[in-house]
Amino acid sequence: METLNWDDLRYFLEVARTQRASGAAKRLGVDHTTVARRVRELEAALGTVLFDKSRAGGFVLTAEGLRLLAYADTIESTVQSASEQFALGAQSLSGHVRVGSTEGFGCFFLAPQLARFTGKHPDMSIDLLPVPHFVSLSKREADLAIMLERPERGQYVSTKLCDYRLRLYGTPDYLERHAPIRTAADLRHHAFISYVADLAFSHELLYLERTVPNVTASLCSTSVIAQYHAALQGSALAILPCFMAEPDPRLVAILPDEIVVTRRFWLCSREDLRKLRRITALWDYLRAAADANQALLMGESPKMHYIEP
Numbered sequence: 275m276e277t278l279n280w281d282d283l284r285y286f287l288e289v290a291r292t293q294r295a296s297g298a299a300k301r302l303g304v305d306h307t308t309v310a311r312r313v314r315e316l317e318a319a320l321g322t323v324l325f326d327k328s329r330a331g332g333f334v335l336t337a338e339g340l341r342l343l344a345y346a347d348t349i350e351s352t353v354q355s356a357s358e359q360f361a362l363g364a365q366s367l368s369g370h371v372r373v374g375s376t377e378g379f380g381c382f383f384l385a386p387q388l389a390r391f392t393g394k395h396p397d398m399s400i401d402l403l404p405v406p407h408f409v410s411l412s413k414r415e416a417d418l419a420i421m422l423e424r425p426e427r428g429q430y431v432s433t434k435l436c437d438y439r440l441r442l443y444g445t446p447d448y449l450e451r452h453a454p455i456r457t458a459a460d461l462r463h464h465a466f467i468s469y470v471a472d473l474a475f476s477h478e479l480l481y482l483e484r485t486v487p488n489v490t491a492s493l494c495s496t497s498v499i500a501q502y503h504a505a506l507q508g509s510a511l512a513i514l515p516c517f518m519a520e521p522d523p524r525l526v527a528i529l530p531d532e533i534v535v536t537r538r539f540w541l542c543s544r545e546d547l548r549k550l551r552r553i554t555a556l557w558d559y560l561r562a563a564a565d566a567n568q569a570l571l572m573g574e575s576p577k578m579h580y581i582e583p
Contacts, residue, residue, distance in 0.1 A: 380404020
C-alpha cells in the first residue's frame with residue numbers, strides 16, 4: 275500500500291463509470307493508453323484485479339473493484355468538499371454539475387431555466403442530459419437527477435420537485451378532417467401516437483393504454499419529442515406533457531377535463547454530494563423554478579416564468 279498512487283483512483287473511478295478506457299480518457303482529457311496504464315499500475319499496487327476486461331463488455335468491476343469503488347467514491351466527495359471550503363473567491367459559485375432528466379422535461383423546461391442559471395454564474399458549468407432512460411446516480415452519470423420514480427434504495431436524498439399534467443393533443447386540422455370527439459367513447463375511431471411499450475424505461479410512461487382503453491397506436495416511439503413532432507403533422511393524436519404542448523398554438527387539448535393524467539417529478543442526488551455548494555445552489559434554484567411555473571406544468575398557462583438565479 276506504500277506504493278499506491280492516490281491519483282490513480284481518478285482513473286479507476288472514470289473507468290468504473292464509463293466501462294471503457296476511451297470513455298474515461300475523454301472525460302479525463304488524456305489518451306486511452308494512459309488510462310489503461312494507470313489502471314494496471316493501480317492493480318499492481320493493490321495486488322488484485324479490479325476489472326474483468328473484454329471487447330464486448332468493456333471494463334466490468336470485479337468483486338474487489340466494487341469494494342474499492344466505495345472507498346474511491348468517498349475520497350472523491352471529500353476532496354470536492356474540501357476544495358469548496360478552501361477555494362479562492364468562495365463567494366462565487368464554481369465547479370461542474372451534471373444534471374440528468376427525462377427527455378421532454380430536460381429539453382422544454384430545464385434547458386431554458388439552466389441557461390439563465392449559468393448566465394448568472396459564469397464560473398459554473400452544467401451538463402444537461404435529457405435522455406429517454408434512467409440515469410445512474412451511483413455511477414456518477416449525473417450529480418442531480420429529475421426522475422419519474424423516487425429511489426427506494428441507496429444513499430440518496432430526494433424531494434418532490436413538482437406535479438405535472440399530460441393531456442390528449444391534436445392539431446386543429448386533424449380535428450376538422452376526422453369524426454368529432456364529444457366523449458371519450460368517440461376516441462376509438464381515431465389514430466394515436468404512443469410509446470413503444472416494451473421499450474418504455476418506466477411503466478409511468480404508458481399513459482395511453484391506461485387513459486384511453488381499447489385503442490391502438492399507429493405510430494410508436496421511445497422519444498416523447500418524436501411523438502410531439504409526429505402529432506404536429508396532423509395525422510394522429512398524442513398524450514403529451516402540458517408544459518410541451520400548451521405553449522404551442524399548433525396543438526389543442528382534446529377533452530381536457532376528461533382525458534388528463536397527473537404525474538410527479540422527483541429531484542434526487544447522492545447523499546455525499548448534496549451538501550456541496552454548487553449542488554445546493556442548483557437544487558434550490560430548480561425547486562424555486564418549478565414552484566414559479568406550477569401553472570405551466572399543470573396545463574393552466576402556456577407561459578414560462580423565470581426567477582433570479
